[in-house]
Amino acid sequence: MSADDQAFLDVLSSVPNDIRRYSNDVADYVDKHIEKAAGVLREALSSAQWIPESARPSPPPAPKPLLKSTMMPGTSMYMQVHSWVMRHKIWTTVIVFAVGGVTYHIIKRNRKHKKRRARRAGNGARLEVVVVAGSPSEPLTRSISLDLERRGFIVYVVCNTIEEEMQVQNESRSDIRPLMINIVDPSSAHASIDRFLIHLQTPHAAFQGARPHHLALRSLIIIPSLTYPSSPIATLSPSTLSDLLNTRLLNPILTIQTFLPLLTTPAASHSHSTPAKPSVLLLTPSIIPSLSPAFHSTESTIISGLTSFARVLSAELSPLDIPVTHLQLGNFDLSSFTPKNQLQTLHSQRAETLQWPEGARQAYGRNFTTLTSGRGVGSTFGRGSSLRELNDAVFDSMTSNKSGIVRVGQGARIYGFVGGWVPRGLVGWMMGVRSTGSMRTSGAGIVRSEEGSSRSISPGSSGLSDSEYIDLHGYSKSEDDS
Known part of the structure; x- marks a missing residue:
């Protein structure tokens, strides 16, 4: 077979394929126009009024918008992402939570390993001074003082007595020094503050021949006592209330008032290495004040007063660019400073209960023992957070130059939420507080007998018998039955 014959056969073999392709194109063209005409006819008939509604065809569905054809070139990626998110909402939620958790973990890890050191002079001398106003025997005062001294601060602990001064000197740290201030005597306190200001403004040299430098007050830290007696309001004596208040x-309010002239006067205005305006930190417990449980009236009242005072102080010092930070503390592990004897604490609570009057012991004894023992408030705290978390929070609050409330420690946030939103009756029930029902008393009162008559009991009378009781609701048992 010649080459011409082969070419002729190839042309003949391609004819069916061409015919099929052309016929398909013609069919598609015809179908397209027929479908378009049918749609126009259907739309016209659906809107025709002369056709009965039952026989009138429904209008054709609206065509779906084509995203690819309507997307602008500059927003194509955004539209694609938005379309994917709308189609995969569950996966989007999972991805958002995963990214948020990883981000939070990274930020927390970076904050944990953040370098927290005080500023120093070029020759290594210490420049910043921190005043800690708290009892030297308190565990938090000792922990914060030692930590700030290790970070490069010069720490002055406010002392009111010679015994407290000896406790500070027994720490054997050259940069933890006592600062004697008699808060009760205003003239003596102002004289001590003036001498301390002169000490800050006097040039100091780290060693002989070194360049002199000036000290600057970095922060004033107020640490009230964190231990409060637990007792019913009925058994609190006026002397105990007066001493606690x-x-x-x-005492913390007078301490801050005494240091206010020093806070508003820059100790070294010509020094550019440290900020001129110090900060004020107030540390208070937060778990008991948040819950306000029974038998903790003194702690709840005093901490509420300090909280209100911190708000007013922040409002007054805010125009002066002096930040006031209120650190609300949770539970911390203080075993390294004050090992506790749980058995001895329980025995002391029972001994205190036995010293109450008979009526108070019958009314409050069972709930007091429950609330202050293993089932009460103390059992919900656990071991507590590490003191390193508190020390880091104190340093960050000193250097943040921002006012506000900082919750730190185990239970500080969760108990704040519980105290603010959970019903108080449920909180008391979870702590073990139960209704005492009908009470017996040997004190003065009105006793209703079984016949419904009432008689008066004087303080010197012998009391009630086993069958007589005081009905808290004001009616006798027979009246309740009727």
Whole structure:
């Protein structure tokens, strides 16, 4: 077979394929126009009024918008992402939570390994001074003082007595020094503050021949006592209330008032290595004040007063660019400073209960023992957070230059939420507080007998018998049955 014959056969073999392709194109063209005409006819008939509604065809469905044809070149990626998110909402939620968790973990790890050191002079001398106003025997005062000294601060602990000064000197740290201030005597306190200001403004040399430098007050840290007695309001004596209000509430307020002239006066205005305006930190417990449980009236009252005072102080010092930070503390592990004897604590609570009057012991004894023992508030705290978390929070609050409330420690946030949103009756029930029902008393009161008559009991009378009781609701048992 010649080459011409082969070419002729190839042309003949391609004819069916061409015919099929052309016929398909013609069919598609005809179908397209027929479908379009049918749609136009259907739309016209659906809107025709002369056709009965039952026989009138429904209008053709609206064509779906084509995203690819309507997307602008500059927003194509955004539209694709938006379309994918709308189609895969569950996967989008999972991805958002995963990315958020990883981000939070990375930020927390970076904050944990953040370098927290005080500023120093070029020759290594310490420049920043921190004043800690708290009892030297308190575990938090000792922990914060030692930590700030290790970070490069010069720490002055406010002392009111010679015994407290000896406790500070027994720490055997050259940069933890006592600062004697008699808060009760205003003239003596102002004289001590003036001498301390002169000390800050005097040039200091790290060693002989070194360049002199000036000290600057970095922060004032107020640490009231964190231990409060637990007792019913009925058994609190006036002397105990007066002593607690003076030592736990009035003493921190007077301390801040005494240091206010020093806070508003830059100790070294010509020094550019440290900020001129110091900060104020107030540390208070938060778990008991948030819950306000029974038998903790003194702690709840005093901490509420300090909280209100911190808000007012922040409002007054905010125009002066002096930040006031209120650290609300949770539970911390203080075993390294004050090992506790749980058995001895339980025995002391029972001994205190036996000293109450008979009526108070019958009314509050069972709930008090439950609330202050293994089933009560103390059992819900656990071991507590590490003191390193508190020390890091104190340093960050000192250097943040921002006012506000910082919750730190185990239970500080969760108990704040529980105290603010959970019903108080449920909180008391979870702590073990139960209704005492009908009470017996040997004190003065009105006793209703079984016949419904009432008689008065004087304080010197012998009391009630086993069959007599005081009905808290004001009616006798027979009246309740009727």
